[in-house]
Amino acid sequence: MKVLMFGWEFPPHILGGLGTASYGLTKGMSQQQDMEITFCIPRPWGDEDQSFLRIIGMNSTPVVWRDVDWEYVKGRVGSYMDPQLYYDLRDHIYADFNYLNANDLGCIEFSGRYPANLHEEINNYSIVAGVIARQQEFEIIHSHDWLTYPAGIHAKQVSGKPLVIHVHATDFDRSRGNVNPTVYAIEKNGMDHADHIMCVSELTRQTVINKYFQDPRKVSTVHNAVSPLPQEIQDIVPQKKPNEKVVTFLGRITMQKGPEYFVEAAAMVLHRTRNIRFVMAGNGDMMNQMIRLVAERGIADRFHFPGFMKGSQVYEMLKASDVYIMPSVSEPFGISPLEAMQCSVPTIISKQSGCAEILEKCIKTDYWDIHAMADAIYAICTYPALYEYLRDEGKKEVDGIKWEDVGLKVRRIYEEVIKQYNR
Structure with a gap:
């Protein structure tokens, strides 16, 4: 099966969970012998893994x-x-785009990020998607997140x-309900034109049905x-102090992620004990x-802000942690708790996150319940039996959650969509 896929980021150059999910899904799908994926991104950098798919850069497609x-x-x-692909694509320019600010190759420059x-x-x-769609051979189109819905259409x-569009988040999640009308219009237009909509959780599915x-x-x-940990990550030996515990929040420090609840819970814990450090990465x-x-x-003496982390830095931080916490107000899914549990880190997540639908070996609290959150942190850091249970059972649980299985489910959706479309 040949799939034309549109995305906005791809490892190792990622700015959030979208790139991680895109990589995991396509790698899982590639386990199917006849699966051929062409993945379009605004700007490749040359160090992407193309062993299981082909990447086309929008910035190297002439218009x-x-x-x-x-x-x-x-x-x-x-x-x-x-x-050669550049020349093949050049033969499929379909309109006069001289009014656009094209470079010496006739291509449009893209930042590869989320610019102003x-x-x-x-x-x-x-x-640019129009040129690619005229030149490539494919059976189905798959667009990831609202940024690529217009390209898919x-x-x-x-x-x-x-x-098929893939909803990794909606603006209702990103804005706590204070929706940007322009973004909403793009999202809804993508959903209206889609033959099928895949959502990363039932939570997101209900938003799509009821709000869109x-x-x-x-x-x-x-x-x-979650993708299996490469050997070099498994080999990381964490630096830990024996008499001190580390509790970590790792993600965008934005309204959606509930960082203030983490701080308030930390303050409550530190009123009971001082042998815990808190990290907001x-x-x-x-x-x-x-x-x-x-x-x-x-609590500034027990609180650290190390800044943005990527690649092995993320896993070094996780492995050095005794507790991982994701207190998101509205989290469509949330891959980071799975990554933490993979590293044998006991995990606390909000009930308002999509991953709460499939995870059992962790502690779940309401995002606003800082008392419950503080109790959970204190208990994991204080009672070895609870720590060891969540550490061992959590890892066992996430090791069974594989992208290959997700890829098979996506394949079944593709086949049904194509069958319905061709009727």
Whole structure:
């Protein structure tokens, strides 16, 4: 089966959970012998793993015809794309895009991030998708998150192939209900045009049905999974102090993630004992606010803000932790608790997270219940039997949650969608 997939980020260059999920899902799907995935991202960097899929960079797909020689094209795109593909795509430019700010290859530049002109990049991405959809061979289109829904719609209109969209989050999750009307309109338009909608949790599925008014029959829950730890990560030996416990929050420090509840729970725990350190790893628009709150609560000497972490840094931090906590206000899924449990770290999650639907060997509290959160932290740090149970059983549980199984479920959805579409 040939799949044309649109995404916004791909490891090792990730800015959030979307890239991690995209990698895990495509790697899991690639275990199927006949699965061929072409994955489009705004800007490849050349160090992406293309052993199980092919990556096309929107920034190296021409939208304006240029007379350029092979060696020059090879020098510009050869690290991540076959130069011949550039010429093949050039033959499928479908309109006069000279009004766009194209470079010397006739391509549009993309930041590969989430820039101030994000909506302009989303629009340009959808234009480039039209060229790719005319040139590539595929049976189904798969668009990840709202940023690529317009591209999916355009590819569907160009190719006449069915569109599946993957909802990793909605603006209701990101904004605590204070929805951006422009983003909502893009999300709803994608859902309206989709032949099927995959959601990362039942929580998200209900949001899609009730807030975006979608037919429940075309909306499925497809929970995320976790990738096996590579050997170099397994070999990391954590640096731990024997008489001190470490409790970690790791994620974007934003309203959605509930960082203030973590700080308040930490203050309660530190009124009972002082042998615990708290770590808030990540960055975000509430970082300074959290630093001030820590100071106001008088716990700055036991609280650390190491900043954004990626790759092996994440696992070094997790392995050095005695407790991992995700107090999200609204979390469509949340892969990080699975990663923590994989590292044998006892985990506390909010009941308002999608992963709570599939995890049992962890402690679940309401995000706002800082008393319950503080009790859970204190108990894990104080009672060895509870710590060991959550450590061992948690790891056992997540080791059975595999992307390969998720890939098979996605395949069944594809087959049903294609069958219905061709009727």
